[in-house]
Amino acid sequence: MMATLTLALAVSACSRRGGCRDEYCGTLVFAAVGSVTTLLPPLSGASLERDVFDQILLRLADFRAGASTIGDSGFVPQLARSWEWTDPLTITFHLDPRARWHDGPPVTAADVQFTFESYTDTALGAGESKALSRIASVTAADSLTAVFRFREAYPEAFFDAAFHMRILPAHLLRDVPRNAWQTAAFGRAPIGNGPYRLVRWVPNEIMELAADSMFFLGRPHLRRLIFRFASDLNVGVTQVVAGDADAIEVLVAPPNIERAQAADHLALYPYAGTTYTFMRFNLRANGDALRPHPLFGDPDVRRALVLATDRERMVQSATAGRAKVPPGPMPQQWSWLWVPELTPPPFDTAAAGRLLTARGWRDSNGDGIRDRAGRRLSFHVAVPTTSALRKQYARLLQEQFRAVGVELVIDEMDNAALSDRQNAGSFDATLESFQTDPSPIASVPGIWGTGGASNFGHYANAAVDRSMRAAARASSQAEARTAWVTAFQIMAQDAPAILLYALDNVAAVNTRVTGVEIRPDSWLALVRNWRIPPDRLNERDRVGR
């Protein structure tokens, strides 16, 4: 065995030498945690699918990092060379005549019209269809002019028109019945219009993209992008640290960051996170949405638990300070909402104890847990097994609640089981993380608005709903901020959840790569500008296919 391995090691150098030595060489291997189901945008929603779409299927206009989603000043041309507002309800996009599909034809306004029809077709049920519901029609005025008409004027109209749709090739998909899109060949071998094209995909194993040297917005500097799929974050981190992969999107836990910091060949790139994590209370009885929850139906119990939670200390100990305590339901990418008017509630166990005592919760039998009318102040929290950080948080919360006489029972379960419980309302509390869009309007009402699709805890407050609607109607970022601050201040009083942390993201990229710029909402959106200078190319960069 050892002899065979020695021979293998010796022979492994027997590769054919590649000749690429200029500015446009370079191969990057990404440790991609997760998997890709299909590459047909209206049917896809996973983060990895987004990363691939950023390279192969463009939008009409792209979002600038940190820019406002209100109006169109935060956008840069992509497939559309320019645009203008014909009237408050109409935007006209002028397509870039240089934009082409990878199989040759130009990208036309008919493609844009077809794309809108596909995304809004109920037969497909695209996740973006709700965001597009205020667009009345998309028509092709001529081959390079697409006209969007809106049902009403609103501040994020441009964002909705430009951001949510990846333009699809009508000439390849028009004849595919919509009910056959799930398994359409296009979803496995898409023809795109972006800086890269798909050349190889072995599901759950590897995906390879090759640069389109004729890309109309400029030739990408990296010749090949390879996604190497791993189902576990630790496996992905090990690949990057060992040098088998060149980059990873997020390291998440402090031990992973320490491992990457210790590797000389890696550079770390912190960027604003897109998630926030919270303990959600179910305001209705576990499994019975018609009755209030025996504990969390009382706002004072929820407030007491918020006061009993030392979030600053937990952030320091569990994330080594690589997170912030959010003063509202918001990730770090909404930096414009992190204002002094919003402050997290204080940590005050004495006040928490007083609140509980005032509500009749006392430790009558001396077992350390409060009770009232024969019922212990005890509840279960559902935690996903896949998140080491949240499991750690659950244990920290357990200790902190015990200090004020509250028992927390931790139920670890896989995501599918957790999701089942959320949908059925069969839980007391959950530890959840939410991925957000660049716009709070697309993310907040669905989770905290009355009747929101992901409002699993049944939180409802008409004043919060009103403020969220006001934010959606705001004509400037300052106006929107005022409305959001009002909504979040009311939520802080209602305490439908304990907002725990909003992570900083930290990516690791091989040091031979320069020009690394990361956009928080999509870390590979700007990868076509990353480069490996000729003097840093290694054998793997030079080798050709």
Next chain:
Amino acid sequence: MTAWLLRRLAAAFAIVFTVVTLCFIAIHLAPGTPFLPEEGRTINPEAVARLRREYGLDRPLPQQYVRYLAALARGNLGESFSQRRPVADAIASALPNTVVLAGAALGIDFLLGIAIGAYQAARARRRSDAALTSASLFVHSLPIFWLGLVLLLVFGQWLHWFPVGGVTDPVMYDSLSLLGKLSDRLRHLALPALTLGIVGAAGTARFQRAALLEALSADYVRTARAKGLPESAVLLRHALRDALLPVITLLGLALPFLLTGAVLVETVFAWPGLGKLATDAIAARDYPLVLATTLLASVAVVMGSLVADLLTALADPRVRLVA
């Protein structure tokens, strides 16, 4: 012999049928449903409802079961929910990787195990035997995933002797010569196969040592020694042959161990085989894929047991296969 074989095949069919049926019921009763978005993301409920309709999940469970069996009888394993391609395609791309890994691990397991066991038996009750007994007990008690992580850390991350995951090098493989490609595959295979093989070898060694010690005390061995045969000939030509018979039985029993071990090892080493396919399918509640991997594993286990019995009969004329 034919009657025995037919009876065993009928029993094997019944076992596989029962396993698949139980798995069908269990996976449908387990909490969680397919087509959920990745955690922290929302999905259009209409899209989920449409997918459930398209894949027949809105029908009563007995009806789904009958449809599944009917499709299975036609050789149709269904469509993977999570990969949006035929299950047969997903199995076809993963199976060779698991066969290679299990084959290599089995080779390490038995070659190393038999060699160590024979060495210990030849030096029974000496210091080297005691040392190897302790070592093999220690290794056999190691959790496979832990051993995998240690080998990964030492030989992959620290020493850089071997790659830390995958079947081939995604960048270099296509540019390698034929010999280079073979070498690349061997390098990627080394750590997962060693992880799986070493733990098995420790158990096989214990088994082999005991079997050989028993054989060495038999009359025919005493006769061979009395004839003046050298000790190596007594050991290798007489005792070892007899002592290999129980190990052949162990070969059949090793298959379930290898399959369950592969689930852990394939996850640690991102080895795209059946084990990783099964764990990903379970997490995604990809019912057709879970059922197909279960079906394959149960077939492998019952066939392994059948083959072990046949081999034992072939190797030992005293064994008769009676229906």
